[in-house]
Amino acid sequence: MRKYRRSYKYRFLMKMKIIVAKNIGFCTGVKRALDIARKSLEKDPLPVQFLGGLIHNEEIIKEIKNKGGIFISDPKEAKSGTLVIRAHGTPPLPPLNNVFIRDATCPLVKRVQEAAKSLFKKGYQVIIIGEKEHAEVKGIRGQIGNKAIVVENELAAKKIKQFKKIGVVTQTTQNLEKVNRILKILKRKATKIKFVNTLCPQVSLRQEEISQLLKKVDGVLVIGSAKSANTNQLVKIAKISKKPVWLVNSAKEIKKQDFKGINVLGVISGTSAPDWNIEKIKKRLMQL
Ligand code: SF4
Structure with a gap:
């Protein structure tokens, strides 16, 4: 006490x-992303383009715009110059000509992406516990050709069909208690289940x-x-x-x-x- x-x-x-x-x-992930973005705006080839909001903070977005940063929502819109990847990560990028990539993906988000890729390679049906529409989750799914199932809550977990092998990762910002409740349900959905705790x-x-x-x-x-x-x-x-x-x-x-x-x-x-x-x-x- x-x-x-x-x-x-x-x-x-x-x-x-x-x-x-x-x-x-x-x-630390947000600090790092902001540091990368500020340095990029100072020294990287122009225009410095940002794929989606760097972080979820309106003031920072304003600062970037004031310094000449341009926000785009699709990598195909990128012109020759620099493209900064947001802290939440991204699905793999298409080939881009004369575009220098500055990756501000948080290392902890990268860890989730790597875990999903590894489970997928080993033949697991990958399940992501997280929000379907969140940029981080879209980025993780994209790493394995959108083959992962996203489970947002217990109800969605109950609806999942039976699999031989299930590999579970989580969006970094999920709540541990909720994750445990969902895992309990998922355990009934496969003969083998592997959980990689990727919570931040x-x-x-x-x-x-x-x-x-x-x-x-x-x-x-x-x-x-x-x-x-x-x-x-x-x-x-x-x-x-x-x-x-x-x-x-x-x-x-x-x-x-x-x-x-x-x-x-x-x-x-x-x-x-x-x-x-x-x-x-x-x-x-x-x-x-
Ligand atoms: S994963 Fe954690 S450290 Fe990384 S940006 Fe998100 S909250 Fe920050």
């Missing part, structure tokens, strides 16, 4: 106490931390984009507690009246929320 208390910063404003989570701000430890840590935080607060403020899978997972966990939860992306969204009756407020962020934005939000909370 003492150790847990020490890991938090306590701040007081009026009567409301704020507990800021220890694991907050950019994760940094995401899992935040999910654990919000669960702990919820025991101490009256409500929780989650900082991040509504497009971010790991941010949405934090919101989902908070909602289960039935305590109020606010998802905000900027200080402007913070309204005093929202926190009526909240004595202790928890603050946590998704992995693509920049530190400077978190600071602005903390300042805004102080001003209230």
Whole structure:
């Protein structure tokens, strides 16, 4: 308990106490992708094109555009110059003439892609536990010719037919408890099942931390984009507690009246929320 208390910063404003989570701000994969993108914009052949949003953060996208970055949604649209691959990865690219590739795929996402490829080569029916429409999942599926089945929830797992061998990987941002529930169902769907845990430890840590935080607060403020899978997972966990939860992306969204009756407020962020934005939000909370 003492150790847990020490890991938090306590701040007081009026009567409301704020507990800021220890694991907050950019994760290493997002930091790395941003670093690659900024360097690419400075020195790589122009135009510097980005295949989809580099990370799920509107402010960063704006910064890239202001520095001359161009966003495209299909690699075939790429002109000669540079093409930056987003942190979430991509399916294999078609042959591109005079296009220099800067790969900002997070190494942990690469790990999922490699695991899926290896299982596929060994004859397993690959199953990805994740969100069908998420860029990361599309990228993983693409690595094995879109032959993987994507399971979003327990119901979808129940609908899967019987296979001889099933190889399971997860989208990095999934929740471990949900993954375990789905695995239980999948075990009945094959004579042999191999599970490769490809969850991102940094995401899992935040999910654990919000669960702990919820025991101490009256409500929780989650900082991040509504497009971010790991941010949405934090919101989902908070909602289960039935305590109020606010998802905000900027200080402007913070309204005093929202926190009526909240004595202790928890603050946590998704992995693509920049530190400077978190600071602005903390300042805004102080001003209230
Ligand atoms: S959340 Fe994890 S997997 Fe996703 S970019 Fe960050 S470090 Fe990589």
